[in-house]
Amino acid sequence: xxxxLIISKFADERTREEAFGYLLKKYQQKIYWHVRRMVIDHxxxxxxxxxxxxxxxxxxxxxxxxxxxxxWLYRIATNECITFLNKKKQKQNLSxxxxxxxxxxxxxxxxxxxxxxxxQMKLQQALLTLPEKQxxxxxxxxxxxxxYEEISEIVGTSVGALxxxxxxxxxxxxxxxxxxx
Amino acid sequence: xxxxxxxxxxxxxxxxxxxxxxNPFTVPNDYFNDLSxxxxxxxxxxxxxxxxxxxxxxxxxxxxxxxSHLKTQAKLECLKNSPAFEVPEDYFSKLEEQIQAxxxxxxxxxxxxxxxPNGYFEQLQDRISSRIFEEQLKDMSPTSGFDVPPAYFDKLxxxxxxxxxxxxxxxxxxxxxxxxxxxxxxxxxxxxxxxGSYNAVVDQxxxxxxxxxxxxxxxxxxxxxxxxxxxxxxxxxxCMEDxxxxxxICTHVKExxxxxxxxxxx
Numbered sequence: 417x418x419x420x421l422i423i424s425k426f427a428d429e430r431t432r433e434e435a436f437g438y439l440l441k442k443y444q445q446k447i448y449w450h451v452r453r454m455v456i457d458h459x460x461x462x463x464x465x466x467x468x469x470x471x472x473x474x475x476x477x478x479x480x481x482x483x484x485x486x487x488w489l490y491r492i493a494t495n496e497c498i499t500f501l502n503k504k505k506q507k508q509n510l511s512x513x514x515x516x517x518x519x520x521x522x523x524x525x526x527x528x529x530x531x532x533x534x535x536q537m538k539l540q541q542a543l544l545t546l547p548e549k550q551x552x553x554x555x556x557x558x559x560x561x562x563x564y565e566e567i568s569e570i571v572g573t574s575v576g577a578l579x580x581x582x583x584x585x586x587x588x589x590x591x592x593x594x595x596x597x
Numbered sequence: 598x599x600x601x602x603x604x605x606x607x608x609x610x611x612x613x614x615x616x617x618x619x620n621p622f623t624v625p626n627d628y629f630n631d632l633s634x635x636x637x638x639x640x641x642x643x644x645x646x647x648x649x650x651x652x653x654x655x656x657x658x659x660x661x662x663x664x665s666h667l668k669t670q671a672k673l674e675c676l677k678n679s680p681a682f683e684v685p686e687d688y689f690s691k692l693e694e695q696i697q698a699x700x701x702x703x704x705x706x707x708x709x710x711x712x713x714p715n716g717y718f719e720q721l722q723d724r725i726s727s728r729i730f731e732e733q734l735k736d737m738s739p740t741s742g743f744d745v746p747p748a749y750f751d752k753l754x755x756x757x758x759x760x761x762x763x764x765x766x767x768x769x770x771x772x773x774x775x776x777x778x779x780x781x782x783x784x785x786x787x788x789x790x791x792x793g794s795y796n797a798v799v800d801q802x803x804x805x806x807x808x809x810x811x812x813x814x815x816x817x818x819x820x821x822x823x824x825x826x827x828x829x830x831x832x833x834x835x836c837m838e839d840x841x842x843x844x845x846i847c848t849h850v851k852e853x854x855x856x857x858x859x860x861x862x863x
Binding site: 433436437440441444445448449452453456458462465469470529530531532533535536537538539540555558559583586587589590 | 727746750
């Protein structure tokens with residue numbers, strides 16, 4: 417179903433639940449994987465995804481359509497991920513100024529629901545050495561194949577800065593692979 | 598007999614008069630100067646007259662190719678007169694405009710108006726090698742490697758739908774609670790204070806209670822309405838609703854507690 421139709425059906429109370437069902441069907445997997453790649457653990461991702469869609473339910477009426485629906489969803493998802501990760505850092509008594517995601521390394525090592533091979537594990541370990549936002553940009557470009565313009569709308573950073581960030585991320589991963597061979 | 602005639606007088610041995618000795622004939626100017634070269638030229642011409650082609654020669658194979666050569670020339674002459682080439686429609690009418698447009702663009706042909714960011718070419722090799730690594734990485738690791746439990750997404754849909762839809766089945770009407778609680782709480786406190794004051798006056802004269810008893814109910818109500826806390830109001834509401842076994846509204850609240858609360862709020 418087209419996004420415009422979902423929004424218009426949602427606006428009508430009689431078809432709101434039906435519209436939300438279509439929205440879930442269309443976007444829940446994309447949002448889940450976007451969140452999962454950030455928070456690593458499946459159970460954490462499950463909680464965050466549910467919170468995201470409850471927020472969507474509450475706020476979709478107010479959506480002004482000044483951006484695409486999926487960029488709006490991604491923006492909510494991204495913000496919820498960052499909020500969740502900050503809370504996790506606080507629980508572990510880590511400074512919020514510490515930008516790296518190294519605290520998730522144990523979660524990755526211990527976590528179930530990972531059926532990747534050695535190369536994929538190494539890539540995930542490399543990604544956890546990156547600053548959070550840089551990791552976020554890398555995930556969106558590399559795994560989700562979003563365009564720089566779309567990522568710019570989601571995170572609110574210029575296209576040029578995103579390109580530089582992605583390029584740096586690739587360089588760091590390359591160095592990680594070279595030094596951990 | 599010798600003839601006696603005058604014909605031979607003065608002629609000497611030739612018998613001619615002296616006047617006849619002058620040459621009466623003339624020749625063109627420079628005749629004798631040009632005579633020898635003329636005679637040589639005539640001799641040479643006589644020589645050529647004797648040869649078979651009159652002194653001229655032609656290139657080898659000239660006469661064999663002459664026919665085809667003449668035919669080609671004839672075709673070219675025909676083509677010269679017939680319109681063999683065509684031009685698109687309105688070509689000449691648009692030609693001037695096109696030439697003028699080209700002339701205007703001519704100054705821009707020279708030089709390169711495009712610019713590149715600073716350090717672009719220095720960083721280019723680095724960026725290309727990163728792209729190559731990225732492609733290799735995608736071959737090694739195209740996905741994240743993460744997995745989900747079986748039928749997870751179906752369960753997720755149900756859980757989310759339950760959480761968002763269920764609360765709407767029991768519509769809750771919002772009442773203008775704040776104002777109502779204010780007055781109800783104020784009344785409750787006033788009653789308690791009143792009873793407490795009465796008991797104090799009757800049983801134990803207590804300065805604290807007597808102090809409280811001197812405060813009018815209106816002052817208490819005004820104070821509570823100005824400085825209420827919603828949490829406290831809810832607690833008071835719960836107390837007000839729980840009538841059973843309490844012996845009346847707020848009767849289980851100790852006077853000391855009420856006084857402490859009022860002091861705290863100050």
